[in-house]
Amino acid sequence: MTKLLMNRRRFLHGTALGAAALASPAYLRHGMAQTGGEVNIWTYNNFVPDAFKTQFESETGIKVNIRLVDDQGKQFNLLAAEQPNPTVDILTVAGHRYLQFIDSDLLAPMDTGRLSNWGNINPVFSESDWGTIKDQKWGAPILSGAEVLAYNTEVVSEEEALSWDTLFADKYSQQTAYILQDMMSVLMLARGYDGNMIEYMNDEAEAARIMTEMRDYLIAQKPKVRKYYDGGAEVQQMFVNQDIVLAHAWNGPIATLITDGFPVAMTIPKEGSYGFVYTMNIAKGAPNADNAYLFLNALLSSPEIGANLSRSSGFISTFKDVDQHLTEIERKATSFPEEQLAGLQFFRAEANEMKYRLMDPAVEQIKAA
Incomplete structure (x- = not known):
């Protein structure tokens, strides 16, 4: 059984890579500002697809610095220690940990008016009651x-x-x-x-x-x-x-x-x-807040990016219409019908x-x- 598992894994890994290569999207839309500078991100492994990072840097001139995290508690402690002058712009917080970060005044409220692509998120995730605290949004849902x-x-x-x-x-x-x-x-x-x-x-x-x-x-x-x-x-x-x-x-x-x-x-x-949701949040006092919003808006720009996020991380994408950009086996593994998501x-x-x-x-x- 172990041999069978390994053989299937190698085969499916190869076919998935082939499908991804054929479906490589044009991530960013024309008119992206050439601002330069940098944006600092704390996130989990594979939560920023390599192809997206490369193209974002190429089209904006903004250097994306990623620091990998593996524990919400460690991330909280590090951010708290850096206040009021954090080194991070964007961090990845699980929705059920929001209160800890918000009550400790570590996050900036999310100005969704600066995210023209906010509507590309499935409302099941973006408009659910967990995401609004003190009448404010606090993060962009990316994976679930x-x-x-x-x-x-x-x-x-x-x-x-x-x-x-x-x-x-x-x-x-x-x-x-x-x-x-x-x-x-x-x-x-x-x-x-x-x-x-x-x-x-x-x-x-x-x-x-x-x-x-x-x-x-x-x-x-x-x-x-x-x-x-x-x-x-x-x-x-x-x-x-x-x-x-x-x-x-x-x-x-x-x-x-x-x-x-x-x-x-x-x-x-x-x-x-x-369920739970991973969101990308902007730190209070973020040193590169403008670049952070530019990055998040680009990340939300298309369902192809959502598919690559799901493909690279193994989690469920929060983007609308993402299933159209997944292979049949990827859909079975990482997506659900709308009527089922509505019950989540x-x-x-x-x-x-x-x-x-x-x-x-x-x-x-x-x-x-």
């Missing part, structure tokens, strides 16, 4: 991750995979797996509750009642689950070994299986799901102290049952 229902296409039908209920069906008993803590939030949403628990911040008794309801349901379903798991590699191996045919998972590990050629697909079920909600942090104070003991009680 989602909790999905993954399924073996040779066993489970596409119609069955459109509901979270299938994960608990007797038909697939002992052939399922999920991340227990994350599943509790998704289950709340599927049952019509607020999985972020913001609605219950002033009614902890109701929050506790809901958490007890979720706990008791999952205890009742425990005989049917093959395994509660923690890491992406674990769920991949269970699918490859045919230990499971259904799983709640983050999209990234499943996307890897899809591009490796395994008979696995994923959906955002009709009851909805949760996003993790928020306002009620986390209460939520996890209630959830953590419930998770331990489920495991011990």
Whole structure:
């Protein structure tokens, strides 16, 4: 099986590169100002495609300096230490960490009026409630991750995979797996509750009642689950070994299986799901703010760029019409139909102290049952 995996990976990697080369877009539109100078960016690996960086520098004369980050907490600490004179112009913040950065006065509100290409972002991401805090936008959404229902296409039908209920069906008993803590939030949403628990911040008794309801349901379903798991590699191996045919998972590990050629697909079920968004934000006191806005506007200029962002990072693009610029296998791995995206909600942090104070003991009680 390992040899098969490697052979498929080499083949698909080659075909993806060929498709990308044939579809190389003209990133920037005529009339881009030749300003010179530089823009300093802190971001994750492959979040600025090399081809885009090269062409932006060529057409604007602006040097793009990228410092790779691998942890939101480290990035926060570094930015806080540099205030009030940061060295960075653009940084990459996950939406559920917004409050920490905003409350610490580390970000500048996003002036979307300076981004003529703002409308190229799918409103599911740009206009969702998580992105507006204190009546301000704070970043440009570029990539997203989602909790999905993954399924073996040779066993489970596409119609069955459109509901979270299938994960608990007797038909697939002992052939399922999920991340227990994350599943509790998704289950709340599927049952019509607020999985972020913001609605219950002033009614902890109701929050506790809901958490007890979720706990008791999952205890009742425990005989049917093959395994509660923690890491992406674990769920991949269970699918490859045919230990499971259904799983709640983050999209990234499943996307890897899809591009490796395994008979696995994923959906955002009709009851909805949760996700997170990576945004590009402008630091408060950014030394090259004008160049930062020029860079962001160029990045948002076309769905081809969104496709390359998705292709290089493995995350879901937030751009409109990006699926038209992906190969068939890339679409299966990194995009969802509009009607499924419409059901995607996003993790928020306002009620986390209460939520996890209630959830953590419930998770331990489920495991011990």
